Amino acid sequence: DAGVIQSPRHEVTEMGQEVTLRCKPISGHNSLFWYRQTMMRGLELLIYFNNNVPIDDSGMPEDRFSAKMPNASFSTLKIQPSEPRDSAVYFCASRDSSYEQYFGPGTRLTVT
Amino acid sequence: AQRVTQPEKLLSVFKGAPVELKCNYSYSGSPELFWYVQYSRQRLQLLLRHISRESIKGFTADLNKGETSFHLKKPFAQEEDSAMYYCALSGDYGQNFVFGPGTRLSVLP
Numbered sequence: 704d705a706g707v708i709q710s711p712r713h714e715v716t717e718m719g720q721e722v723t724l725r726c727k728p729i730s731g732h733n734s735l736f737w738y739r740q741t742m743m744r745g746l747e748l749l750i751y752f753n754n755n756v757p758i759d760d761s762g763m764p765e766d767r768f769s770a771k772m773p774n775a776s777f778s779t780l781k782i783q784p785s786e787p788r789d790s791a792v793y794f795c796a797s798r799d800s801s802y803e804q805y806f807g808p809g810t811r812l813t814v815t
Numbered sequence: 816a817q818r819v820t821q822p823e824k825l826l827s828v829f830k831g832a833p834v835e836l837k838c839n840y841s842y843s844g845s846p847e848l849f850w851y852v853q854y855s856r857q858r859l860q861l862l863l864r865h866i867s868r869e870s871i872k873g874f875t876a877d878l879n880k881g882e883t884s885f886h887l888k889k890p891f892a893q894e895e896d897s898a899m900y901y902c903a904l905s906g907d908y909g910q911n912f913v914f915g916p917g918t919r920l921s922v923l924p
Contacts, residue, residue: 736912745916746859746901794859802847802905804912806859 707807709795715813719788724810727776728797736804737770737780738794746794748778785814817842819904819915819919827921828892836842836887836918838876842911846904848878851914853899862887862900872896892922 708727711783716722728735738753750760752772760770767786782789792811796804818841828834840846851864863871865878865885876887885902902915 738914746914748913751912786910796859802912803849803861803864804851804859804903805861 707795707797709793709810711810712808713811715815716785717815718786719784720782720814721781722785722812722814723790724780724782724793724795724812726778726780726807727794728778728795729799729805732799732805733775734795734798735772735778736796736798737778738796740792740794740809741790743791749780755801775800782812785812787814790814817846817904817906817911817913821900821902821915821918823918824916825919825921827923828924830894831891831906834889834892834896834920834922836900836902836920838887838915840883840885840902840904842883842904842906844907846906848876849903849905850874850876850885850887851901851903853900853901854922859901861909892920894922894924896920897922 707729710725734753737749739747739749747762749762750770751758755772768782770780790813792809794809795807798804820839822837834864848865851859852862852920853859876885878885899917899919901917905912
């Protein structure tokens with residue numbers, strides 16, 4: 704297995720543009736997590752899904768952020784409109800039944 | 816609510832010195848505790864978990880329920896141990912997963 708796959712690896716966009724981050728979890732994992740990592744705030748849980756259903760989205764900063772998981776092998780995190788303060792590394796992780804989380808390589812987002 | 820604290824943002828030690836990264840938690844049920852490590856510009860990866868009670872790369876961590884701690888220890892630090900270390904907690908049935916703020920370990924030559 705290739706592990707958790709995220710795309711793009713780097714994204715540079717202008718303020719106000721829509722940004723879509725993508726994640727492919729490890730096959731067979733039934734939970735998926737989106738995190739944001741910044742120097743100031745560390746690692747923040749944004750949302751997590753269990754069996755494709757959003758369980759806890761209390762970490763989503765505001766209505767500009769939305770996440771979907773249309774099937775077990777794909778999830779998106781969308782920011783619309785993007786702002787400079789959204790600049791961060793966004794990690795996706797999937798989890799197996801042992802509760803260990805496997806992280807993707809992250810997407811480094813820069814909003815200018 | 817569950818919470819994980821790591822009091823040190825940065826810890827610097829010399830090569831060969833012992834190292835201890837502190838982690839305390841609050842959770843009313845029976846949590847599972849983890850340590851994750853993130854080397855420079857790499858993804859987070861699991862270092863160890865309390866239920867396995869194993870030593871990985873010379874690191875060990877013991878769950879102390881009385882002190883609600885899960886400190887990470889290594890008797891002799893190596894330069895390649897320099898990284899960001901996150902303590903994490905998983906609540907009952909995998910719910911309520913939370914990471915601590917992280918400690919950056921710098922091992923000096």
